[in-house]
Amino acid sequence: MQPVDLIINADYVLTMDQGLSVIQQGAIAIKDKKVVAVSEFDEIAKNYSAAKMINGQGKVAFPGLVNTHTHAAMVYFRGLADDLPLKVWLEEHIWPAEGRWLSPEFVGDAVELACLEMIKSGITTYADMYFFSDSGARATKKIGMRAVIGAGIVDFPTMTGKNADDYLANAERLIMEWKDDELITPSIADHSAYACSPETLKKSKERAEKHGVPLQIHLSETGWEVGEILSRYGKRPVAHLDALGFLSENLIAAHCVWLEPGEIEMLAKRKTAVSHCIESNLKLASGIAPVPQMLRAGVCLSFGTDGAASNNDLNILSEMSTAAKVHKAMAGDPTALSAKQAVLMATRWGAEALGLGRITGSIEEGKAADIVIADLNRPHLIPLYDIYSHMVYSMNSSDIATVLVNGEVLLEDRKLIAADEADILARAVEWGRKIREANTRT
Numbered sequence: 001m002q003p004v005d006l007i008i009n010a011d012y013v014l015t016m017d018q019g020l021s022v023i024q025q026g027a028i029a030i031k032d033k034k035v036v037a038v039s040e041f042d043e044i045a046k047n048y049s050a051a052k053m054i055n056g057q058g059k060v061a062f063p064g065l066v067n068t069h070t071h072a073a074m075v076y077f078r079g080l081a082d083d084l085p086l087k088v089w090l091e092e093h094i095w096p097a098e099g100r101w102l103s104p105e106f107v108g109d110a111v112e113l114a115c116l117e118m119i120k121s122g123i124t125t126y127a128d129m130y131f132f133s134d135s136g137a138r139a140t141k142k143i144g145m146r147a148v149i150g151a152g153i154v155d156f157p158t159m160t161g162k163n164a165d166d167y168l169a170n171a172e173r174l175i176m177e178w179k180d181d182e183l184i185t186p187s188i189a190d191h192s193a194y195a196c197s198p199e200t201l202k203k204s205k206e207r208a209e210k211h212g213v214p215l216q217i218h219l220s221e222t223g224w225e226v227g228e229i230l231s232r233y234g235k236r237p238v239a240h241l242d243a244l245g246f247l248s249e250n251l252i253a254a255h256c257v258w259l260e261p262g263e264i265e266m267l268a269k270r271k272t273a274v275s276h277c278i279e280s281n282l283k284l285a286s287g288i289a290p291v292p293q294m295l296r297a298g299v300c301l302s303f304g305t306d307g308a309a310s311n312n313d314l315n316i317l318s319e320m321s322t323a324a325k326v327h328k329a330m331a332g333d334p335t336a337l338s339a340k341q342a343v344l345m346a347t348r349w350g351a352e353a354l355g356l357g358r359i360t361g362s363i364e365e366g367k368a369a370d371i372v373i374a375d376l377n378r379p380h381l382i383p384l385y386d387i388y389s390h391m392v393y394s395m396n397s398s399d400i401a402t403v404l405v406n407g408e409v410l411l412e413d414r415k416l417i418a419a420d421e422a423d424i425l426a427r428a429v430e431w432g433r434k435i436r437e438a439n440t441r442t
């Protein structure tokens with residue numbers, strides 16, 4: 001009998017390994033933060049003994065979900081301005097609110113609320129692009145989630161810098177501080193090809209290569225963006241970035257809604273990862289990304305929630321459900337995006353998109369124990385014929401019972417273990433009160 005730290009058993013263990021094995025009456029043995037074995041329960045019980053057991057009877061265990069694009073701190077602007085055209089929403093509501101409120105304290109408090117929301121919906125890893133990213137990294141580390149934290153780069157002045165060189169210096173400070181952390185991966189996050197000059201994009205790419213960190217960008221989100229880049233540079237956004245040498249397998253490109261067939265081929269060829277943010281694109285009426293075409297071309301696809309001000313929640317289960325249905329309707333083909341493909345996008349492909357494919361995204365020997373356990377004993381999940389179908393079409397975040405990141409139990413029976421949940425909520429209420437009062441005064 002080999003001693004391990006923890007054994008989890010479950011009616012179903014969805015591994016998301018290369019063979020997409022689903023183990024009924026399965027179990028996972030965990031030692032030193034890693035999965036040491038995943039097999040049938042009888043097999044694990046014969047070979048391993050653990051001080052702690054998590055009983056997943058009536059439950060399913062699956063790899064922690066990966067959110068490959070968000071602006072976590074924007075949870076404090078959730079519902080502040082809705083049902084408006086993108087330009088009015090951004091320029092008259094979001095940017096003024098950010099200008100007035102953003103500070104290291106605001107971002108730290110808001111990111112704790114975002115992490116709480118994400119953990120409670122089964123997300124264990126997320127990729128962020130925002131300002132005061134060091135505060136975001138600290139808050140995420142305090143809660144214990146895994147994240148790629150991007151320092152935001154633009155060409156215009158904001159509260160954290162005057163120009164691109166200032167933001168790049170911020171990014172390098174973030175990289176120096178976090179480059180060896182086991183949960184936080186620092187990253188350089190250029191806002192877009194319209195907010196960053198070719199020179200800024202080239203410098204960002206150079207620094208990302210020098211430090212070996214991922215790059216992030218918003219790409220071809222709206223028809224306006226395509227027209228703007230065409231008129232400035234004579235090329236569509238994907239071709240423009242490719243001409244600058246910006247596209248690579250180290251890049252996470254969010255949205256990619258407005259693509260022509262040649263651009264899809266280019267993204268596949270360069271192995272650029274695409275974060276599909278369907279609910280944000282629907283709510284802002286930006287359009288619908290050509291996901292079935294990208295799948296056929298072999299583009300690395302994953303899901304992002306985008307910020308809570310344009311979604312309005314941080315929930316990958318609902319992104320899966322919405323995407324699987326919308327693409328069927330758009331294509332006139334119910335096979336356009338299958339439940340299994342949606343779960344792959346939310347787990348293994350998401351981890352690969354962030355350059356974390358060797359660490360997380362599936363339940364396999366040697367990988368970090370980033371595991372979610374959801375209750376199946378619910379009216380909307382009975383009977384069960386196909387676990388992938390239930391995850392995509394029937395499960396919701398209130399079914400998530402227990403969440404582990406890096407072998408640590410962060411959520412147990414829906415209660416946050418890692419931090420004081422009541423305190424996180426109280427701080428959010430207080431910030432909300434201040435923002436609401438300031439809005440009524442102006």
Ligand SMILES: [Zn+2]
Pocket residue numbers: 069070071218254306307
């Ligand atoms: Zn975004």
